[in-house]
Amino acid sequence: MTEQKERELYFWLRLVREFEGRVSMLDKQGKIQGGVYSGKGQEAVVVGVCHDLRPDDWIFPLHRDLGAFLLKGADPKRLMAQIFGRREGFAKGKDSFLHGGDFSHCIFGATSMLGSTLPVAVGSAYKFKIRKEDRVAIAFFGEGASSRGDVHEAMNFAGIYKLPVVFVCENNFYAYSTPNELQFAVEDVAVRGPGYGFKGDVCSGNDLHSVMKAAKKAIDRARGGEGPTYLECKTYRYHGHSEHDRATYRSEEELVTWESRDPVERWEVYLEKRKYDVAAIKAETAQRVKKIVDEALAFAEASPWPEGPEAMEDLYAMPIPEE
Numbered sequence: 001m002t003e004q005k006e007r008e009l010y011f012w013l014r015l016v017r018e019f020e021g022r023v024s025m026l027d028k029q030g031k032i033q034g035g036v037y038s039g040k041g042q043e044a045v046v047v048g049v050c051h052d053l054r055p056d057d058w059i060f061p062l063h064r065d066l067g068a069f070l071l072k073g074a075d076p077k078r079l080m081a082q083i084f085g086r087r088e089g090f091a092k093g094k095d096s097f098l099h100g101g102d103f104s105h106c107i108f109g110a111t112s113m114l115g116s117t118l119p120v121a122v123g124s125a126y127k128f129k130i131r132k133e134d135r136v137a138i139a140f141f142g143e144g145a146s147s148r149g150d151v152h153e154a155m156n157f158a159g160i161y162k163l164p165v166v167f168v169c170e171n172n173f174y175a176y177s178t179p180n181e182l183q184f185a186v187e188d189v190a191v192r193g194p195g196y197g198f199k200g201d202v203c204s205g206n207d208l209h210s211v212m213k214a215a216k217k218a219i220d221r222a223r224g225g226e227g228p229t230y231l232e233c234k235t236y237r238y239h240g241h242s243e244h245d246r247a248t249y250r251s252e253e254e255l256v257t258w259e260s261r262d263p264v265e266r267w268e269v270y271l272e273k274r275k276y277d278v279a280a281i282k283a284e285t286a287q288r289v290k291k292i293v294d295e296a297l298a299f300a301e302a303s304p305w306p307e308g309p310e311a312m313e314d315l316y317a318m319p320i321p322e323e
Contacts, residue, residue, distance in 0.1 A: 007285075010281065012070070013264045014264065016071075018286075019079075020040050023038075028243070032084065035098065038064070038237065041236050041238040042236070044233075044266075044267075045235055046071055048214075049068075051212070057135055058135070061108075061140050064170070074107060076292055076296040078102075080297055082097050085305075089300075090109070093306035094314070098111075099111060119153060126161065142171070143170075146184070155167060155192075155230070159196035160197070162227035167228060171205070176245075190231070192230060201218065203234070205233030205263075206235055206263045206266065
């Protein structure tokens, strides 16, 4: 890996961390429309999976995947406007961040029923296969959503038809407040993959190298016609399920243990071992990402609110013109 690539990956880690942190702070100031679900601590998953995707590959992110939007090319300004509920957001101020997608960058909006986008991701992958398109669908979900019926149905269908889809489980050990041991009777949920007829793989979701290696294998497998992969990334969210959740169901020792495995700091240690001037890289990157987020915030605050009559627009898909 070249120095340029390693520094680029560090930039993405820091941008996601800065964006997430700023949104959490703005929520505490009462400026955010709708819920905020911080992905702080899970940055290596979205960076490792999305950094080398092609523009025409589709992603189906979760409520905790702000970073996936940024990696896939979404404009940070419009993303912030979406979070603010302004007209310049992806949903034109008609919905929260959770439901905002950006079709121009092949990003599908999530729903409040987490995991329910997996059948849609599988449908997209089915289309890719039917049309013989060299494209991949990336479906993110949590270990809690892995217990849902529609998740099972999506994986079962994808396994039967060997579809070009990667199922990325962000296992942060809590489905809201429910720990893994009360969710399922296995240590790794990825062991379910072979039950659907495809490979299950587990990696450290806090280690960017580990995620990149596992994701590349899964994406290459899907693109090469070898079918899906159940990729489980074991990670941890530093905040509660949402910003209003104090997460008192976790111990301080557990939180500190995971913070000592911080994905951003681990990459900084790697850069230091590579004999780079880490202090200079950190300073330069901090200034760069702060500028991006500052500009996004200014854009969002200046963006107008939608007008009442606009609520009646975009209710139906426009008909496809006849050729």
